[in-house]
Amino acid sequence: MNPEILTRTIDLTRESIVDNDSRLVRLSFSSEEPVTRQSFFSDAWVEVLGHEKREVDMERLNNSAPLLYNHDRRNAQSRIGVVERAWIENGRGYAEVRLSKRDEIEGIWQDVRDGILRNVSVAYRINERKLQEENKDKPDLYRVISWTPMEISLVDIPADPTVGVGRSAEDDAHTERSLKSQPQLTNQKENQTMPEKVVKTPEREESEPAQNNSVDTNQVRTETLEAEKERRSEIRELFTGHNEFSKERDQCLDDPSVDINEARKMLLEAIGRGEEPAASSPRIEMGETDAEKFSRAAEDAIAFRAGLADKDADPTDLCGYTLMELARKSLELRGVRTERLDKRELVGRAFTHSSSDFPKLLENNARKAILRGYEEAEEVFQRFTRTGNLSDFKQHSRVGLGVFETLDEVKEGGEYKHGTIGERSESIQLATYGKLFSITRQAIINDDLTAFVEIPRKMGRAAARTVGDLVFNVITSNPTMSDGTALFHSSHKNLAGSGAAPTATTVGAGRTAMRTQKDGAATLNIRPSFFLVPAALEDTARVLMASETDPSQANSKKPNPVRNAAEVVVDARLDEDSTTAWYLLADPSTFDTIEVGYLDGVAAPFLDQQDGWTVDGVEYKVRIDAAAAPLEFRTLYKNAGS
DSSP: OEEEEEEEEEEOOGGGEEETTTTEEEEEEEEOOOEEEOOSSSOOEEEEEOOSGGGBOOTTTTTTOEEEETTOOSSGGGEEEEEEEEEEETTEEEEEEEEOOOGGGHHHHHHHHTTSOOEEEEEEEEEEEEEEEOOSSSOEEEEEEEEEEEEEEEESSOOOGGGTOTTSTTOOSOOHHHHHTSOOOOOOOTTSOOOOOOOOOOOOOTTSOOGGGOOOHHHHHHHHHHHHHHHHHHHHHHTTTOGGGHHHHHHHHHOTTOOHHHHHHHHHHHHHTSSSOOOSSOOOOOOOOHHHHHHHHHHHHHHHHHTOSOTTOOOOTTTTOOHHHHHHHHHHTTTOOOTTOOHHHHHHHHHHOTTOSHHHHHHHHHHHHHHHHHHHSOOOHHHHOEEEEEOSSSOEEEEEEOOOOOOOOOOTTOOOOOOOOOEEEEEEOOEEEEEEEEEEHHHHHTTOTHHHHHHHHHHHHHHHHHHHHHHHHHHHHOOBOTTSSBSSOGGGTOBOSSOOOOOHHHHHHHHHHHHTOEETTEEOOOOEEEEEEOGGGHHHHHHHHHOSBOTTSTTOOOBOTTTTSSEEEEOTHHHHHOSSOEEEEEOTTTSOOEEEEEETTOOSOEEEEEEOSSSSEEEEEEEEEEEEEEOOSTTEEEEOOO
């Protein structure tokens, strides 16, 4: 996802004028022409804007988007017209724009008629792009499969390309044309040091004798001073017009190892840290429309009524509106007449109208409810597991390296010897879990907040519960490890020889078994951090961990050797397998225990929506991509109990 505003420039011809009297002009504002771009923090890439109808969101342009002059939004005079309509045809974006008849626009209109003002620039925001061609020796090719044109401008010339701003002052990337006309930024790897300034000594005349390879120190000093003077002059010129970055300028000037390419990179990074690329003149963004203000306030009102708002949030002016009243208002602000629609028709139009904000209001609050439920779920697996990042649904290996046994003594003048590390890997593979739920028109008419608050919240809890089921299935199913032996097995020395209830003696034996685990000849000294028990053993476990004296001895003053030895963790899923078995687990931040993997590391459930076909309303899909697998057997211990 790319939140920056980018621009492209296309020529406007005199044949584009549709109507002189109304000043209506037809123009093409975009195409699928590849353009090379380079951001502040990455290498260059080639960008192709997709022009399938599903790839371009034309809502912004078709909602009276502004026609600007040179992308200037500083004041009302900068708006020179309006976009009447915009569409996609034959792989290009077209629009009909109408210029204002204000006196101050006369010169611009005359330049358009005379063919003097020809350049058209579109400002757009990238929502999603897809890698189409990965190259080693040239920039990768990306197709933008979701983008939103924001406004159209008539422009004179591009902004200064030497600061990497591209075709307008809002653009943070070079267009293909500007890349060809200026030096490229040095592409240095992150692990390289800054380049040193190289000063070359003058080449000798062929007739000049070699003087025993001696160096003329005065000449070298002169050349060095001249090179340093040139370097500082170039850097000062580079920072001209960027006084707000005087700190970075002085840093470049004071460090002789920073050449002009490195200085340019530092300037671009400084610009990129702002909210938008620095412009040649102050710029402001246009304020929210009435529809956007309503959408935000309505979403907050629904959240407040449903109990999803923050504790310190105040009620908005729309808290008194019913869901159906919000649906009506959302349509009216988009220009839809609603006075003749009955309740069912009104809600149906609010769901299906292309520019209606109503479905988004419900979706955003449903998403909040799902996340609230996911966070509220009574789950304990996060304490003793490690979160992993899986990039796809293929089977992944988790390599567990052994340890060096000890370091060898090296005698004086002796030779260092290579150590050996054993290698063993466990596998983990993602799976998708999900369900559908729907919000009907009847629920909206009945002002039923439960339909899209309580149901999504329960779905969020179900998502968390699903991941918990995966984790405890690893523990109770005793899966086979990569060495061909079950997770808990006498060969792994992590299974008690005979089952016994948790006491100071049996828990102490488990602790000893974990501490004495070996990897080769190395003793690992693993300390148990968690005491995992079924609900049936909760009281016994808590008394054992809290008691100062041994609770198994009647009226005894014998100290309890396992007091506070581990944190008690209780889960009733264990009772379904055994009400007597108990476990000890190591700290997952120190040792490999059980990994819970998520797609791209995103642990929260995902919500998607579509207009209902089988139901009279909107359907929502909740899914989560997760997996759980044991990484190591030495860090877990089981006693079957009695």
